[in-house]
Amino acid sequence: MSNLKIAIQKSGRLSDDSIKLFKECGIKFEVGKSKLKSTSRNFPADFLFLRDDDIPGYVEDGVADVGIVGENVLVEYGKDVDTAKALGFSKCRLSLAVPREVDYPGIEYFEGKSIATSYPNLLKKYLDKKGVNAQIHIISGSVEIAPGIGLAEGVCDIVSTGGTLLSNGLKEVEEIFQSEALMISNKGLSDEKRVLLESLLFRINAVQKAQSHKYVLLNAPNAKIDDIIRVMPGMRSPTITPLKQEGWSSIHSVLKESDFWENIETMREAGAEGILVIPIEKMIS
Template sequence: MLDNSRLRIAIQKSGRLSEDSRELLSRCGIKVNLHTQRLIALAENMPIDILRVRDDDIPGLIMDGVVDLGIIGENVLEEELLSRRAQGEDPRYFTLRRLDFGGCRLSLATPADEPWDGPAALNGKRIATSYPHLLKRYLDQKGISFKSCLLNGSVEVAPRAGLADAICDLVSTGATLEANGLREVEVMFRSKACLIQRDGEMADSKQQLIDRLLTRIQGVIQARESKYIMMHAPTERLEEVVALLPAPSARPFCRWPATSSAWRCTW
């Protein structure tokens, strides 16, 4: 049974965000063995439990207050949000920050040999998707009437199998679409991974741990986006070199004499 005094974080067990989520937690200093098949892994050095679940279960676990934090794709989060609202619910959660991985787009794709003159070409057509609510919202806004074919996997084979006229699916590189004779014709939704928190009261100790974790995540992301540059530069030209850096905040540097007093090593 889970200890409610420990911070509970849900991540994808396997799939597109799994490896990056594990790496992020590791870089934040959370020592935990995530290479077993166990659903729950306990951190060794912090009061944190990691729950490894299906990605489409994570928004519900957050909205129902079962876990405290979750790392999830914005596409899955938005689909769950629309689904619950369609059922008359008022789901609540906080988005703490967008992360620097999991980038993709939810797009419409049609057979490559068919003409495309905009979303109106889909009027009255059958569209296969795993994201029926996002698809409906987008085409409703365009005033397009369509029939939905719900598939939980292998959406890209639907046109070739005669199940649908077009598809709405996640695209990263487009290689899978091309391999199935499809082409991307319209981007509906752009997504990245994000960190979300449940609504409701949180013990002070948990909130302090969340705040500390957020600071570490910011540090990890900033470090991944930063570059270390070392150079030899003539002393009289040093200020010109520094001025070429993109912004004052990006210009912290050190200098020391090289073998010649006319040159400086700078980083």
């Protein structure tokens, strides 16, 4: 069986998040700054470390079978690939920004002005939708410096926390696109490769489901068990075990973390004691 070729960003936050995900899936492979390729020791996969904007093209051409890429990059380059899974990490937004001292009136500010960006297609689509005619300067990196050197009146760039804009004297004024990490795949994958991809997605789903759930244990008086399990039903139903102390039981359940925090006070008011919340490493439905 030939290995599944997986392309990931060679450096940056998306690279770190992707590598972390594969490690959590139990897939072992070597990572290094100078490495361009690595073969897993325990899963039939070869990892290719590439520039993020090259990944959609490599997957479309079949050089890589699968890739992890930002949704912003995929849409910008418009390659013909399948989206295997939205991964939910490396979330960011593509935004317009102007110098902090500008009294920004609205999108009409950019009429007739110049904007520096690495995402000309996404930017043009947004400006056309808003009916704004602006000049787009395409820059491959360090977009934030453009207003400071007189190249453009504004920028369009990826924003996570806004710290980079702030440090360059800019402020975010328009959000034009929301992005997250996607797993993409070649449209012509062989049946053999599709089986490997499904195996990989099975592991990813198990890891990600576990991250959003917690194993909850608590003690409760038997008279209050029905009140408590109404707000902690679990995957199918809770496990209830009698304690040595007469009239008390231990209740075990798996809950979504959000459900736990929404209902914790109700559980306590119903008499729950000794509540333990334990992380889950993997969760198989």
